Amino acid sequence: MKAETRRLTRKSDHTRQRILDAAASTLANRGYAGTSIKAIADSIDMQDASLYYHFESKDALVLEVLRTGVVLSEEAVNAAVSALGEQPDPIDALRAAIVAHAEAVLGMGDYPRANVRNFGQLPQEIVSAQMSHQRRYGKVWRNLIEAAMASGRLRQDMNTRAMRMLILGALNWAPEWYKPRGELSPGDVGRQMAAMIIEGLLATGAAQPVRRQKQGNGR
Amino acid sequence: MKAETRRLTRKSDHTRQRILDAAASTLANRGYAGTSIKAIADSIDMQDASLYYHFESKDALVLEVLRTGVVLSEEAVNAAVSALGEQPDPIDALRAAIVAHAEAVLGMGDYPRANVRNFGQLPQEIVSAQMSHQRRYGKVWRNLIEAAMASGRLRQDMNTRAMRMLILGALNWAPEWYKPRGELSPGDVGRQMAAMIIEGLLATGAAQPVRRQKQGNGR
DNA sequence: GCTTTGTTCTAGCGTACACTAGAAAATGTT
DNA sequence: AACATTTTCTAGTGTACGCTAGAACAAAGC
Numbered sequence: 001m002k003a004e005t006r007r008l009t010r011k012s013d014h015t016r017q018r019i020l021d022a023a024a025s026t027l028a029n030r031g032y033a034g035t036s037i038k039a040i041a042d043s044i045d046m047q048d049a050s051l052y053y054h055f056e057s058k059d060a061l062v063l064e065v066l067r068t069g070v071v072l073s074e075e076a077v078n079a080a081v082s083a084l085g086e087q088p089d090p091i092d093a094l095r096a097a098i099v100a101h102a103e104a105v106l107g108m109g110d111y112p113r114a115n116v117r118n119f120g121q122l123p124q125e126i127v128s129a130q131m132s133h134q135r136r137y138g139k140v141w142r143n144l145i146e147a148a149m150a151s152g153r154l155r156q157d158m159n160t161r162a163m164r165m166l167i168l169g170a171l172n173w174a175p176e177w178y179k180p181r182g183e184l185s186p187g188d189v190g191r192q193m194a195a196m197i198i199e200g201l202l203a204t205g206a207a208q209p210v211r212r213q214k215q216g217n218g219r
Numbered sequence: 220m221k222a223e224t225r226r227l228t229r230k231s232d233h234t235r236q237r238i239l240d241a242a243a244s245t246l247a248n249r250g251y252a253g254t255s256i257k258a259i260a261d262s263i264d265m266q267d268a269s270l271y272y273h274f275e276s277k278d279a280l281v282l283e284v285l286r287t288g289v290v291l292s293e294e295a296v297n298a299a300v301s302a303l304g305e306q307p308d309p310i311d312a313l314r315a316a317i318v319a320h321a322e323a324v325l326g327m328g329d330y331p332r333a334n335v336r337n338f339g340q341l342p343q344e345i346v347s348a349q350m351s352h353q354r355r356y357g358k359v360w361r362n363l364i365e366a367a368m369a370s371g372r373l374r375q376d377m378n379t380r381a382m383r384m385l386i387l388g389a390l391n392w393a394p395e396w397y398k399p400r401g402e403l404s405p406g407d408v409g410r411q412m413a414a415m416i417i418e419g420l421l422a423t424g425a426a427q428p429v430r431r432q433k434q435g436n437g438r
Numbered sequence: 439g440c441t442t443t444g445t446t447c448t449a450g451c452g453t454a455c456a457c458t459a460g461a462a463a464a465t466g467t468t
Numbered sequence: 469a470a471c472a473t474t475t476t477c478t479a480g481t482g483t484a485c486g487c488t489a490g491a492a493c494a495a496a497g498c
Binding site for chain 2: 030031032033034091117119120121152153154155156157158159161162163165166168169170171172173174175176177189192193195196197198199200201202203204
């Protein structure tokens with residue numbers, strides 16, 4: 001049966017999910033070009049050809065993984081900010097967003113990581129197909145930072161784009177060095193990052209220690 | 220003639236350099252697995268087989284590109300810090316290092332960029348062959364940050380590893396969004412980043428505007 | 439001019455890739 | 469039990485990869 005025709009969800013959605021998980025894992029660890037259909041199929045004890053029953057091409061599969069990655073991050077950030085109530089302090093909102101993004105990228109499994117680690121190395125066609133989601137998530141951050149800037153609480157001598165990129169760069173790099181077995185939970189890393197980014201590295205009287213918290217379970 | 224035997228440098232070193240440049244470019248733009256010998260050869264109007272006269276394997280070529288990338292960054296940072304004199308203020312040294320690394324990664328061509336963008340997606344054998352250079356450069360930063368920390372000028376409630384990773388993450392992400400034709404030079408970006416990282420994003424009376432300077436020529 | 443040495447070429451090997459065709463096996467449904 | 473549907477398999481296609489062998493061309497010394 002053609003994948004196009006199949007609309008009523010069936011038991012095979014479970015297999016589909018296993019394929020997506022395996023694809024996210026190899027994408028996050030080996031990169032786009034280093035990810036082969038055969039490797040994905042092998043890791044879930046399947047023949048590579050069988051995979052084409054569930055996805056019409058490698059790129060379609062990859063795209064769904066990447067899309068999921070952005071969506072997960074976006075939802076995590078939105079939820080964290082919403083949890084602060086109707087009119088949150090813009091700096092509190094920014095801080096919450098930073099922690100949420102760090103937790104997504106470090107603790108929510110391979111999807112957000114696959115996204116971050118393949119950024120800039122994808123074939124043009126995939127990039128453009130993915131653009132709209134990427135842009136929407138970018139807008140979330142643009143709004144957060146511009147709100148904080150407009151409130152006068154952020155320094156006015158930097159442009160907001162540089163600020164946004166500083167934040168996302170520092171956080172998106174975290175998967176390169178973060179060790180899940182270490183002493184810091186993803187949330188701990190997020191809170192440390194937020195403190196350093198917002199208040200700076202310099203010692204001041206105002207700086208307060210960041211509490212370490214118990215680690216939640218990752219996806 | 221075997222590459223091993225050839226020790227007296229010849230005219231072909233020019234070709235060798237062109238190959239390295241081409242390899243750095245495709246590595247920076249397409250990633251390790253997306254970089255083929257044929258694509259490199261094509262971009263300099265050569266047959267792929269001819270390339271093996273100059274390099275014994277793809278991995279040997281890639282390794283030399285990556286090594287060059289680290290060395291260029293390291294030299295730039297060391298030079299910038301040394302230029303401050305014998306006993307520089309540790310915060311000034313940190314600031315100078317940040318600017319130098321930004322300039323390397325954004326303005327010194329494809330080598331440092333190739334390094335940064337393939338980090339974490341390389342086959343294990345290449346990673347371990349590259350490890351020693353990476354470690355040495357890491358040590359430069361560790362020393363800078365620990366000196367600043369020991370001076371008491373940095374906040375004592377964060378660990379130095381998180382600080383180092385914040386800095387390098389923010390800077391290494393810059394190639395993903397920086398547009399060379401834009402209004403900011405690599406040095407401008409570096410100075411903005413340094414100011415935000417060191418002093419933080421919050422508005423304070425102490426924050427001073429960062430002067431924009433004329434852009435030097437890249438590599 | 440001839441030989442030696444250095445550099446690039448043509449041709450091809452074996453392997454891995456994304457993907458297809460169609461047979462076989464499960465899995466319902468009646 | 470018989471049938472229809474869904475899922476996975478075996479077997480293969482064409483193409484691109486890294487790399488090798490050895491001929492062809494180029495440059496330099498004598």
